[in-house]
Amino acid sequence: MEVKLDEKDAADWTYRGEGACNIVLAYSGSSPIFIGKVMRIQKVARNGKSGGVQRNLELSEKEKLLWRDAEEVVSSPNREIADQLYVKHVMTPLLGAKYVDSGMRVLVTRNFLEAVEKNVMSWRPAWRVDASKVDLKRDSVVIMSDHSVFPHGVLKGGACISVEIKPKCGFLPVSKFIAEGNSVKRSTTRFRMHQALKLQQQVISELSKYNPLDLFSASKERILKAIKDLYTTPQNNFRVFLNGSLVLGGLGGGAKKTDAATEEAFEDVLEGIIRSEKDLRTSSFIELVAETVYSSGVLNQLLEVQKLDTLDIEGAIHAYYNLVCQPCVVCKEFDAARVTHEYAFLHSIPMDESLKILKNFLIAATAKDCSLMITFRPREDDLGSVQSSVYLQSTDQNFDYKVNFIDLDLKPLRKMVDYYELDKRVLSYYTSAVKMEHGKGNTPSMEIYEVRR
Numbered sequence: 001m002e003v004k005l006d007e008k009d010a011a012d013w014t015y016r017g018e019g020a021c022n023i024v025l026a027y028s029g030s031s032p033i034f035i036g037k038v039m040r041i042q043k044v045a046r047n048g049k050s051g052g053v054q055r056n057l058e059l060s061e062k063e064k065l066l067w068r069d070a071e072e073v074v075s076s077p078n079r080e081i082a083d084q085l086y087v088k089h090v091m092t093p094l095l096g097a098k099y100v101d102s103g104m105r106v107l108v109t110r111n112f113l114e115a116v117e118k119n120v121m122s123w124r125p126a127w128r129v130d131a132s133k134v135d136l137k138r139d140s141v142v143i144m145s146d147h148s149v150f151p152h153g154v155l156k157g158g159a160c161i162s163v164e165i166k167p168k169c170g171f172l173p174v175s176k177f178i179a180e181g182n183s184v185k186r187s188t189t190r191f192r193m194h195q196a197l198k199l200q201q202q203v204i205s206e207l208s209k210y211n212p213l214d215l216f217s218a219s220k221e222r223i224l225k226a227i228k229d230l231y232t233t234p235q236n237n238f239r240v241f242l243n244g245s246l247v248l249g250g251l252g253g254g255a256k257k258t259d260a261a262t263e264e265a266f267e268d269v270l271e272g273i274i275r276s277e278k279d280l281r282t283s284s285f286i287e288l289v290a291e292t293v294y295s296s297g298v299l300n301q302l303l304e305v306q307k308l309d310t311l312d313i314e315g316a317i318h319a320y321y322n323l324v325c326q327p328c329v330v331c332k333e334f335d336a337a338r339v340t341h342e343y344a345f346l347h348s349i350p351m352d353e354s355l356k357i358l359k360n361f362l363i364a365a366t367a368k369d370c371s372l373m374i375t376f377r378p379r380e381d382d383l384g385s386v387q388s389s390v391y392l393q394s395t396d397q398n399f400d401y402k403v404n405f406i407d408l409d410l411k412p413l414r415k416m417v418d419y420y421e422l423d424k425r426v427l428s429y430y431t432s433a434v435k436m437e438h439g440k441g442n443t444p445s446m447e448i449y450e451v452r453r
């Protein structure tokens with residue numbers, strides 16, 4: 001018989017976190033089919049305010065054309081199912097089946113969703129509550145493995161510690177379609193430039209120390225630096241969970257700089273997991289995470305998928321206007337300024353080329369926004385373990401670990417315009433901030449202008 005969750009079941013699901021588009025709940029009841037699972041529920045923007053794009057309930061005709069090779073996605077009855085099948089049929093083959101769980105759909109009643117909405121309200125960050133709410137129009141949710149713990153039955157019980165990393169874009173673009181005035185893109189990461197704008201808009205209270213190029217560098221030392229920096233300024237890029245409960249970082253959003261009190265508390269959390277003296281555990285834990293990122297090689301594959309964006313938004317936007325059969329707003333602006341450009345070429349390519357550019361751009365956008373969960377537990381013995389393992393030199397310990405990608409959602413085609421507009425805002429603010437610093441006689445070594453390859 002097909003399961004349908006109703007009001008009475010809502011109490012078994014507790015708030016785990018959320019992003020712009022989904023709320024995630026962990027199961028705390030006793031039904032064997034849900035133990036070790038989380039539920040991902042779609043949200044809807046409140047009062048037209050942003051906080052995740054307002055998604056159409058169905059794929060548009062142009063989106064159907066775009067994803068026509070992924071038949072299962074295109075023939076989905078609604079966008080929710082299309083999202084899930086996109087993970088299964090488009091992202092999983094690119095990232096590797098062992099790293100992705102596309103989950104299964106379970107039916108829910110409106111009463112269930114209403115009860116959940118009420119139960120989680122007090123746990124949600126106020127700004128997320130203000131921006132979005134559970135979408136009560138949905139009749140199903142996605143159930144997937146809880147990646148912050150190991151599956152039951154595979155290994156003996158014991159503490160699990162997991163880290164969630166949102167690595168963002170790990171390369172510098174080289175597209176010839178990047179305008180002369182935006183050439184800073186070739187030497188400064190998008191993450192760094194966006195940080196400057198977020199600081200100015202007070203979305204964050206300090207600049208992140210993290211540099212995605214370090215994390216994706218495939219160099220042990222630089223990966224270690226990246227994890228240290230993520231630990232120091234977690235924002236929404238780094239979280240740690242102990243047995244599924246958040247112990248570092250922000251629940252449902254970003255976190256401020258890790259202060260002395262948090263550091264002290266984190267040392268205590270690690271007791272019993274990392275076998276070293278107090279005050280040395282955190283650095284060993286950071287070493288463990290860095291070693292795992294390095295030796296698993298999981299980010300190499302993610303980087304390849306991110307690099308499917310070869311033209312940058314400054315090139316891909318023209319293909320968008322080709323597909324939607326509208327006059328190109330970007331070229332119109334250039335014409336008005338009598339700027340000669342090579343973008344006209346992009347409007348002369350066959351439709352199949354435009355489709356390919358857009359498909360690759362949107363797949364790369366998913367890969368630039370997804371997160372990685374790495375879960376560890378001390379390995380007691382080698383008998384019967386099916387997990388990969390990593391050796392932590394500083395404490396002479398072995399850990400089982402598993403790695404999973406989360407949040408591999410299909411980005412809506414109409415977001416192309418938002419991507420172009422955001423890119424313009426990020427670049428415009430960053431270049432003017434840098435110019436201002438130069439004007440003051442400061443060298444580009446200022447915090448905001450960090451150039452590293």
Ligand SMILES: O=P(O)(O)O[C@@H]1[C@@H](OP(=O)(O)O)[C@H](OP(=O)(O)O)[C@H](O)[C@H](OP(=O)(O)O)[C@H]1OP(=O)(O)O
Pocket residue numbers: 019020021052053194236253365368369409411415422
């Ligand atoms: O545009 P970006 O780089 O700021 O990324 C958005 C994320 O912001 P952040 O990582 O904080 O900078 C943003 O994350 P937050 O809401 O800031 O936590 C979302 O992940 C958004 O994706 P979607 O709307 O859920 O599909 C993300 O939008 P996409 O660009 O991935 O579509």
Ligand SMILES: Nc1ncnc2c1ncn2[C@@H]1O[C@H](COP(=O)(O)OP(=O)(O)OP(=O)(O)O)[C@@H](O)[C@H]1O
Pocket residue numbers: 016017018019020021022023024038040144145146147148164239369371406407409
């Ligand atoms: N399978 C999972 N196992 C454990 N925790 C999870 C899982 N999926 C999501 N989470 C937790 O829930 C949070 C929100 O999930 P998710 O990133 O999928 O939301 P989103 O709204 O799609 O995010 P974004 O804003 O990046 O689009 C994650 O940051 C993570 O902490």
Ligand SMILES: [Zn+2]
Pocket residue numbers: 317318321328329330331332343347
């Ligand atoms: Zn154009």
